[in-house]
Amino acid sequence: MSPPSTIAFDPGVPDGTVLWSGNLQTNYRSSNASTGGYVCPSSAFNIHFEGTTPYLGNNLYTTGIPGISYRFKMTGPTTGPIIYPSCFLQKYFPHICWINELGAGMTNHTLSVELIKTGSITGGGALSGVFAHWFVQLGRSYATYSWGGSVVIQPTIPTCKVSMPSIAVRLRDVNVNVFTGVGKTSPSQPFDIVLQCSGGNTGTSTDVYTTLTDQTDPSNVSDTLSLTKDSTASGVGIQVLNGTTVIKYGPDSSAAGNKNQWKAGSTGNGTFTIPLTARYIQTTPSVKAGTANGRATFTMNYQ
Structure with a gap:
């Protein structure tokens, strides 16, 4: 044939x-x-x-x-x-x-x-x-x-681009007394990744996959983001959640099947929003007060 x-x-x-x-x-x-x-x-x-x-x-x-x-x-x-x-x-x-x-x-x-x-x-x-x-x-x-x-x-299926490639998430001040043991967390703060998708025929959709990468420690594949080197606090890290699921970090790659890549959903033409939350988590028995910042990138894969 x-x-x-x-x-x-x-x-x-x-x-x-x-x-x-x-x-x-x-x-x-x-x-x-x-x-x-x-x-x-x-x-x-x-x-x-x-x-x-x-x-x-x-x-x-x-x-x-x-x-x-x-x-x-x-x-x-x-x-x-x-x-x-x-x-x-x-x-x-x-x-x-x-x-x-x-x-x-x-x-x-x-x-x-x-x-x-x-x-x-x-x-x-x-x-x-x-x-x-x-x-x-x-x-x-x-x-x-x-x-x-x-x-x-x-x-012909939709293709997407990120509406805001840089997103600042304010975790707010947290009293050190909240952290009473390893695994204790602070209240979560919401944020969104927003995509604009277009170009698909009627009835088509594309599956959206995402990988978060720890920029302080790119080899990190755990579910806790490292603090940046200029942070003065210690004993805590940062977690990002999709619904109730804590997201693990992976290599900075858009390849399908990348380690710890996760499916954010499916979308046709139009706006697609990925709702997330972030929080602090205690990682050691003692916590030192100070500034606690983290930096991650997100890389998209469309299938």
């Missing part, structure tokens, strides 16, 4: 819409064994026509891309006679034909391939390898259909 290297579409169309279709022309040399063709011995057996990916029902097979499925149909020969055409022509996969005599071979024919929208599409992907086959005995393919290389499937 040799479609365009990239298949782009509007993912906001209704479920059941054909996003792309194409015809695959087979390339059998002939049905004559003496000229190097493909021949089956005379026999009686079932030929199964199926996709090689999980079957979803209703003649649909998964592509591995959420919201997009395959549909296949053999539409006819391009040259020469075809054996038992009424058995499998114009039939969607999966299909079974009972063959009680096949002493020649299969001539060139056409397979129609369709990509169907079957649900919410939140991202793209790629198609590659074998996607359908015939078999007589499971595990032994008589014919296979495959993509000619990797085909990129790309809906």
Whole structure:
């Protein structure tokens, strides 16, 4: 199968819409064994026509891309006679034909391939390898259909930028007597990371992931932010929370799957707000009063 290297579409169309279709022309040399063709011995057996990916029902097979499925149909020969055409022509996969005599071979024919929208599409992907086959005995393919290389499937999804790249969080003065033991915390103070997202087709969304990095100690992967070197207090650190979850720090990287990267949510076009809170936490048995500042960066990843 040799479609365009990239298949782009509007993912906001209704479920059941054909996003792309194409015809695959087979390339059998002939049905004559003496000229190097493909021949089956005379026999009686079932030929199964199926996709090689999980079957979803209703003649649909998964592509591995959420919201997009395959549909296949053999539409006819391009040259020469075809054996038992009424058995499998114009039939969607999966299909079974009972063959009680096949002493020649299969001539060139056409397979129609369709990509169907079957649900919410939140991202793209790629198609590659074998996607359908015939078999007589499971595990032994008589014919296979495959993509000619990797085909990129790309809906237009939103991209985002940070509204305010620098955010100052005031933790306010805290009496040292609040810290009566390791793990004791001060009242939390709220702040937000705000994104402006645009450019996506109707109905698309992007998953927003975030990594916080300790700028005083970039190797820190705990859930407590170090105090800056100019801080005069000791015995405390700073925690940032997303809801009730204390966020751990990780390397300053936007790579997907970065250590301690966390999912902030999903968004379409428009404003997306990530609500957070910050607080002090006691880290040693004794606390010394003074200034207690921390500095972290946040790095976004969109999927």
